[in-house]
Amino acid sequence: MDTNVTIKKLSHRFPGAIIATHSFRGDDTAVVNKESILEICTFLRDDQDLLYNMMMDLTAVDYLGREPRFEVVYHLYSLKHNRRVRIKAGVSEADATIDSIVAVWVGANWFEREAFDMYGITFKGHPEMRRILLYEGFEGHPLRKDYPIKKRQPLIGPVN
Amino acid sequence: MADLEKDLHTEHMVINMGPSHPVTHGTVKFLVTLDGENIVDMKVDIGYLHRGFEKMCENGTWQQVIPYTDRLNYVSPLINNVGYALAVEKLIGIEVPERCQYLRVIASELSRISDHLTNVAAGGLELGAFTAFLYFVEARELVWDLIEMLCGARVTVNYVRIGGLKNDLPQGFQDKTRAVFKEVRRLWSDVDKLLTKNRVFIDRVRDVGDISAEEAIAYGFTGPCLRACGVPYDVRKAQPYLVYDRMDFEIPIGETGDNFDKYLVRMEEIQQSMKIVEQALSRLPDGPINLDLPQYRMQPKEDIYHRIDSLIFHFKTVIDGIKPPPGEVYLAVEGTNGELGFYLVSDGSGKPYKCRVRPPCFALTAAMPRLMKGRLIADIVPTFDMINMIGGECDR
Amino acid sequence: MVADLIESIAKIVFVFSMNVGFFAPVLGWVERKQSALMQDRIGANRADILGFTAIGLFHSLADALKVLAKEDFIPAGANKFFHTVAPFICLVPAISTFAVVPFGGRYELFGHQVNLVIADLDVGILFVFALASLATYGVVLAGWSSRSNWSLLGGLRASAQMLSYEVAMGLTIIGVIMVFGSLRLTEIGALQENFFHWGIFLQPLGFVLFFTCAIAENKRVPFDIPEAESELVAGYFTEYSGLKFVMFWMAEFLEIVTISGIVTTLFFGAWHLPFVTDQMLLSWLQFAGANGAAFLAMLVNVATFFAKVIFFIWLQMSIRWTLPRFRYDQIMRLCWKMLLPLALVNILITGLVVLVL
Numbered sequence: 001m002d003t004n005v006t007i008k009k010l011s012h013r014f015p016g017a018i019i020a021t022h023s024f025r026g027d028d029t030a031v032v033n034k035e036s037i038l039e040i041c042t043f044l045r046d047d048q049d050l051l052y053n054m055m056m057d058l059t060a061v062d063y064l065g066r067e068p069r070f071e072v073v074y075h076l077y078s079l080k081h082n083r084r085v086r087i088k089a090g091v092s093e094a095d096a097t098i099d100s101i102v103a104v105w106v107g108a109n110w111f112e113r114e115a116f117d118m119y120g121i122t123f124k125g126h127p128e129m130r131r132i133l134l135y136e137g138f139e140g141h142p143l144r145k146d147y148p149i150k151k152r153q154p155l156i157g158p159v160n
Numbered sequence: 161m162a163d164l165e166k167d168l169h170t171e172h173m174v175i176n177m178g179p180s181h182p183v184t185h186g187t188v189k190f191l192v193t194l195d196g197e198n199i200v201d202m203k204v205d206i207g208y209l210h211r212g213f214e215k216m217c218e219n220g221t222w223q224q225v226i227p228y229t230d231r232l233n234y235v236s237p238l239i240n241n242v243g244y245a246l247a248v249e250k251l252i253g254i255e256v257p258e259r260c261q262y263l264r265v266i267a268s269e270l271s272r273i274s275d276h277l278t279n280v281a282a283g284g285l286e287l288g289a290f291t292a293f294l295y296f297v298e299a300r301e302l303v304w305d306l307i308e309m310l311c312g313a314r315v316t317v318n319y320v321r322i323g324g325l326k327n328d329l330p331q332g333f334q335d336k337t338r339a340v341f342k343e344v345r346r347l348w349s350d351v352d353k354l355l356t357k358n359r360v361f362i363d364r365v366r367d368v369g370d371i372s373a374e375e376a377i378a379y380g381f382t383g384p385c386l387r388a389c390g391v392p393y394d395v396r397k398a399q400p401y402l403v404y405d406r407m408d409f410e411i412p413i414g415e416t417g418d419n420f421d422k423y424l425v426r427m428e429e430i431q432q433s434m435k436i437v438e439q440a441l442s443r444l445p446d447g448p449i450n451l452d453l454p455q456y457r458m459q460p461k462e463d464i465y466h467r468i469d470s471l472i473f474h475f476k477t478v479i480d481g482i483k484p485p486p487g488e489v490y491l492a493v494e495g496t497n498g499e500l501g502f503y504l505v506s507d508g509s510g511k512p513y514k515c516r517v518r519p520p521c522f523a524l525t526a527a528m529p530r531l532m533k534g535r536l537i538a539d540i541v542p543t544f545d546m547i548n549m550i551g552g553e554c555d556r
Numbered sequence: 557m558v559a560d561l562i563e564s565i566a567k568i569v570f571v572f573s574m575n576v577g578f579f580a581p582v583l584g585w586v587e588r589k590q591s592a593l594m595q596d597r598i599g600a601n602r603a604d605i606l607g608f609t610a611i612g613l614f615h616s617l618a619d620a621l622k623v624l625a626k627e628d629f630i631p632a633g634a635n636k637f638f639h640t641v642a643p644f645i646c647l648v649p650a651i652s653t654f655a656v657v658p659f660g661g662r663y664e665l666f667g668h669q670v671n672l673v674i675a676d677l678d679v680g681i682l683f684v685f686a687l688a689s690l691a692t693y694g695v696v697l698a699g700w701s702s703r704s705n706w707s708l709l710g711g712l713r714a715s716a717q718m719l720s721y722e723v724a725m726g727l728t729i730i731g732v733i734m735v736f737g738s739l740r741l742t743e744i745g746a747l748q749e750n751f752f753h754w755g756i757f758l759q760p761l762g763f764v765l766f767f768t769c770a771i772a773e774n775k776r777v778p779f780d781i782p783e784a785e786s787e788l789v790a791g792y793f794t795e796y797s798g799l800k801f802v803m804f805w806m807a808e809f810l811e812i813v814t815i816s817g818i819v820t821t822l823f824f825g826a827w828h829l830p831f832v833t834d835q836m837l838l839s840w841l842q843f844a845g846a847n848g849a850a851f852l853a854m855l856v857n858v859a860t861f862f863a864k865v866i867f868f869i870w871l872q873m874s875i876r877w878t879l880p881r882f883r884y885d886q887i888m889r890l891c892w893k894m895l896l897p898l899a900l901v902n903i904l905i906t907g908l909v910v911l912v913l
Contacts, residue, residue, distance in 0.1 A: 107380030133207035288881035
């Protein structure tokens with residue numbers, strides 16, 4: 001079946017890096033090893049049968065109490081084949097880093113900054129890893145599940 | 161000349177454009193390094209309208225998210241409603257009745273018309289064409305009258321429900337739509353005459369903010385901005401949702417991706433959207449608008465007041481929230497600026513575990529420095545307008 | 557002697573009250589109402605005195621009162637002296653330019669020669685240019701002294717734009733001067749008694765060029781880049797408030813009036829009615845006696861002149877509400893690469909024609 005070609009090709013090409021796959025409600029998903037995320041993304045973008053030339057969305061999810069705690073989620077889309085795939089990479093709390101994919105899709109720049117802003121996951125090799133939606137001086141990462149809803153932030157003033 | 165410049169002490173001027181500046185609509189800051197009038201470097205600071213959308217969603221029930229989505233792209237709230245409801249329905253694995261699907265298409269397209277009208281109008285305004293602005297604002301007013309008739313509100317509509325809609329089409333909606341569209345078409349042709357062949361306008365927008373298709377794709381452009389580059393990608397055609405596959409409409413595309421093409425694409429999409437609304441209204445089937453699944457969609461009020469099972473379901477869904485099965489889905493609809501994606505994660509409880517929005521103008525705004533470097537400061541105006549960054553959506 | 561003095565004072569009072577007392581506030585109203593008309597709106601109609609709104613005319617009054625009550629704000633770090641002086645440098649030339657614009661012809665009233673111009677200078681048109689260039693200083697100083705980046709950019713743009721367009725405008729005028737053979741505006745006006753000797757027929761290209769340059773000189777849309785509100789907030793007067801702000805605003809409106817006056821004088825027969833010579837007019841009005849006829853003719857001519865002025869004001873406003881604005885480099889290109897060569901061509905053609913005839 002055509003829809004599964006991405007998962008098949010991925011598992012074939014990176015047998016060691018694919019941890020799990022599923023297709024819940026028709027969304028092809030591959031959980032991958034975070035070490036090989038850059039390779040996998042490059043492969044997904046350049047392989048002639050896949051050609052995932054658009055990085056639609058990049059976000060993270062905090063599964064507090066699970067190991068690895070975070071999941072960085074990539075939603076890719078192939079204009080040529082009109083196909084979508086979801087790639088997930090687990091990131092542990094102790095080593096909350098993952099390779100940046102800005103080199104693969106330049107549009108990932110701000111999305112990675114947002115993930116860093118909200119979850120505190122550092123993207124290695126990102127050209128400008130700083131907060132984007134929140135301000136410098138904001139304490140904590142608000143979308144982590146252990147960030148209290150009613151937490152108060154310290155008052156900041158002008159830098160000068 | 162070269163010798164002259166060697167001795168002349170010059171330095172770049174850094175100015176903060178925004179957040180309180182006419183062109184930035186109060187929601188973004190450009191840190192522009194200028195060499196005279198030329199832009200040497202540009203940094204974009206967003207987040208001035210950040211309200212913690214995702215955190216709010218994670219702390220409310222699935223249904224309580226819908227009013228929040230109104231505030232994402234506040235110029236086209238109905239599309240956000242529809243997108244979110246469709247994503248939750250995909251997560252649950254249900255499909256709404258046909259009449260509801262048609263009504264959602266009508267609602268989405270009305271929203272798209274109002275957004276494009278606003279965008280083109282604001283573009284004119286910022287280039288000094290105040291008259292064109294007011295013509296389109298008048299047209300938008302009329303479309304908003306329609307939306308108000310449909311759901312009782314003009315901007316914060318809160319019209320779509322998971323598994324249905326708030327209410328059916330009001331009486332006389334068809335006639336009113338006909339009258340409104342007639343007027344909108346008249347205003348459209350007025351603005352078309354004022355701008356499309358206006359030499360001053362063309363000089364300002366042509367060859368400004370252009371980007372190649374490959375680069376646009378790499379930057380994650382979607383919607384009118386990508387189509388202006390000549391890529392016919394539209395979620396409504398590529399992965400039809402609702403009943404878009406039964407509608408007869410065309411996807412306008414541009415060639416160079418400059419601001420003029422973006423303008424033309426939007427102008428044409430207004431026409432196409434009106435066509436879709438008219439088709440949907442003429443083919444509107446009879447039938448229920450809500451699913452008969454009391455665990456997801458509230459029963460009619462009479463039933464709730466008179467039947468114990470309906471009352472229990474009502475109580476459970478309101479207090480605990482509806483409970484989709486655990487899992488994750490991504491669903492994209494064609495927002496006014498491009499692909500509006502919802503990535504939902506459910507842990508089986510009444511609250512979303514994660515409710516992520518893929519805001520189309522986030523990727524577009526990120527490309528502003530690429531579009532503007534080496535240009536004149538005056539070019540920021542049309543380019544930023546045609547990007548159509550909506551603070552509520554970009555900053556969430 | 558006393559009669560001359562009375563005449564001069566009367567003329568000054570008339571022109572000043574016409575410009576500052578009538579045109580400036582009424583133009584504010586016209587601008588609102590005309591834009592409203594063009595944009596399917598009603599326009600300002602809320603300010604009322606005892607429930608009487610006078611179709612929105614009281615808004616100008618309300619504006620004036622509001623402005624008087626506003627704080628006169630000088631930003632920190634601004635050069636206070638120049639910041640205060642700049643609006644005056646803008647406004648004074650705008651008011652005084654009208655001194656050389658004739659608003660009527662010569663009439664003999666009770667044995668006294670009345671010449672309807674405040675200062676009948678023999679270098680009238682040069683005086684206009686001299687004063688117009690002075691206004692540039694006001695704008696540049698306003699931009700520089702405000703100590704704001706936006707103001708500075710606006711001031712720089714304004715200086716570049718106004719200087720460039722002055723060159724083109726000056727060259728355009730040469731054609732007119734060659735045709736009429738005079739720099740004196742009253743003389744140019746008097747020479748246009750014959751309808752077919754109106755400047756527009758003798759210098760059609762000159763008119764278009766002059767009008768374009770004049771709008772650019774006045775920094776109105778589509779040439780309003782020095783104050784382009786979407787790019788530079790408000791350009792050179794970003795940091796002005798209260799009365800000083802109104803001075804810039806009034807200078808702009810008065811310049812509109814002055815430009816219309818000069819265009820009328822140079823190209824549209826000044827105070828003359830089309831196809832009506834002074835003799836004809838006087839003979840028609842003989843029923844009122846010699847002095848009465850002269851007086852009535854004066855009234856007719858003044859009314860004609862201001863009717864034409866109002867027409868050109870209307871034209872400028874229509875342009876302002878129809879067109880988007882240019883970009884900085886486009887304005888410069890338009891001036892140096894199109895208007896200037898065209899003005900030179902105009903001079904050449906005019907010179908050849910004058911030589912041959």
